[in-house]
Amino acid sequence: MEMIDRYIYAVTQRLSQSQREDISQELRGLITDMLEERMEGLQASENDVEQVLSELGDPKKLAQQYQGTKKYIIGPELYDPFIMVMKVVLISIVAAMSIIFAIQIIINPVNILDYFIDYIVSFVTTIPMAIGWVTFGFVFLEYFQNVDGKDLNLEKDWSPSDLPQLPDPKRQIKRHEPLTSIVFFIILMAMAVFSSNYFGIWAFNNGELSTVVPFLNEATYNGYMLLILLILSLGVIKEIAKLVNGKWTNRLFLFTMFIDVITVIVVMVMVSGPDFWNPLFMQELVQADMLTEGSDNYQTIENIWESTTLLTLLLLIGGLVWNIIASWVKVRKGKES
Amino acid sequence: MSEAKEHLDKLTQELRRGTITIGVLSQLSKPQYGYSLVTKLNEEGIHVEPGTLYPLLRRLEKQGLLESTWDTNEARPRKYYMLSKMGAEVFELLWKEWQKMVDSLNHLIDLDKGGDKNGDD
Known part of the structure; x- marks a missing residue:
């Protein structure tokens, strides 16, 4: 009876190796018993077999019964955060690529078709990759959550003191703030990788962009790019911490301060390092017909350019202090009420 | 009326799920194989599909309530x-729990119906 073998195979192929042998023997016995009862000693026909098998039902369902617990790649508990992260990542990617596309068209409108094709191609290549990585991360989480989860849930007795505090509106971090920042950081990352050469002064000629005088030294940029990506990732980590916490706490405050300080130190090392800025910046400005050497403007701009490192540092440290004070005020406010 | 029937089916199915376990344990003080158990239970009015019973037997075995x-x-x-030593113990306790449940529920429902007859309480 080939049909019986096919049925048993359809059930057992869905089960783990260790159960297969035993269950297939048991099932065969069951089917024979059912046939025997039906036939009362007569030879079973193909038709009878079919009836018995349809009584047993869909092999998929039977296999599920044997497996007992439902298995998830990403279970119901992780599903919502999974969808949220996926949305943020996809929105960021689409935004970043669209911005790059827009910049390219402004710079070189003639090649719009090429850029458009690039734009579409980059969708095809990066979006599946992003979806893949996000999914992979969550599958990983789910797997380890299941491994620990059992012990944690059984051992830990819940008590009312475990209840989370009611959100305090003054300390609360609105979800859209960190989300917007994450999108922003990812866009900056994409631009740092793909279009750093547009970071500079744009020289227009008859309404069309003729050249860009870059701020950064193109010869050394690739080395610095890693540092820039590191800084931006630190920013993303900080925003994720805010998102997860949902409110300002002392720990979150210390953590964000820690990240901010590291960021400032890395930037300091970077901007004061050798060859970070474009060494030919002034000459290139002159070549682009934006300045004439020796003019008053030239002097002013040269002065500003030479103090760029200092200005950057001042801005950064100012920003850091501002950030720390602002967060601290939020933490304090929550405590007073 | 068909909607009521649908609900009834669903609720009955939920109720049945637990009672099948009691029924199975009650029959296994002597060794039985799967299909003889299906026949026996169905004869006695406990409706169960082989596709439900066979996996259930394995689960109970895995939990140590049955031996095979x-x-x-x-x-x-x-x-x-067949029932393991622990399985026999569990069955005794489960059986008592079940009786308690039936008694309490009957009492509760009787109380309510009695109250209806005498007007509101």
């Missing part, structure tokens, strides 16, 4: 299940 042996002496090998 393959009998290879007959025309074809059959897997016989």
